[in-house]
Amino acid sequence: MTTRRKAIFFAAALAALHSAGANAAAPLEQAQQTLKGKTVRIFVPYAAGGSTDAIARQLALELGREFQANVIVENRSGGNSIIAVQALLAAPADGLSLLVSEGIPITVNPKIFNKLPYNPDTDLRPVGTLASFPMIAVTGLDAPYSNLKELAAAIRRSPNSINQATAGIGTLDHMAGGLFAQVAGISLPNIAYKGAAPALNDIMAGHVQVMFTDLPSGLPYVKGQKVKALATTGETRSAQLPDVPTGSEAFPGYSFSGVFAVYAHGQTDTKTSEMLNAAINHAVRSESMAEFLKGRNFTAFVSNLPEHKAFVSKEVTLYSKVLDGLKLPKN
DSSP, X not given: OOHHHHHHHHHHHHHHHHHHHHHHHHHHHHHHHHHTTOEEEEEESSOTTSHHHHHHHHHHHHHHHHHOOEEXXXXXXXXXXXXXXXXXXXXXXXXXXXXXEOSHHHHTHHHHOSSOSSOTTTSEEEEEEEEEEEEXXXXXXXXXXXXXXXXXXXXXXXXXXXXXXXXXXXXXXHHHHHHHHHHHTOOOOEEEOSSHHHHHHHHHHTSXXXXXXXXXXXXXXXXXXXXXXXXXXXXXXXXXXXXXXXXXXXXXXXXXXXXXXXXXXXXXXXXXXXXXXXXXXXXXXXXXXXXXXXXXXXXXXXXXXXXXXXXXXXXXXXHHHHHHHHTOOOX
């Protein structure tokens, strides 16, 4: 390549790089302009104090700090996330009202309700992901099984003698246990509680045999030697519990993780959605958010709009498979 041609080539490459950088920065600059001084509401579909509430409040702190916005978290619990979704849809589609949730409003609710007051395909717009976390299968300390293979064998020997405890119908722990049952080819009846705490209490007492709770909630019980860990459900072993095998070590292909994500009103335009995505990703990459996630045993999960949309599609497919296998009656 001649010197002149090299110069032209590198000039073009630098121009392309500059253009790409400018395009990437544009939504973030828009966020700085749009959110400054504005009031942003984040709806949470659960009561204060839980993991979803905690990460929503951390996001509120990050957005307020980085974009000088007044960010308010509003807990709208009840109705399997429906009340919070309705609150979001009652607000203008201007990007100043958001929902922080797992994927339940999109993945689970359409399968367990005959009629929803919203359309999961068009009324919720995915605009960003925050963090992921595996589940952990726990049982009482005196249980005669120490891993998922032994649990499955015990169920086969004595069908319907072993139940799973969950925080409710259609919750992540219900889905994780349901997927395990499908992969293992067993039946695992569900006993639904009003929250994870009473379910874990009955696991400790030996009233129910197994629970697939989220790792951040279950870890203190394991560390405190109140329950026994059978497996974690991430793709790799947990750094907090390196001696506990993954579910896929017992049953290849079995993995399940929850994800906290952010949704906007379905009518939010593309430019505003890109602005929100840039602001959310900027918040997730901050040092203070990283410290928060580490302290909660969450893993940062950053995605652009196409990646988030593809992730939701994949989750819908997975949950549909699990829910079809559970054959739950619709409400």
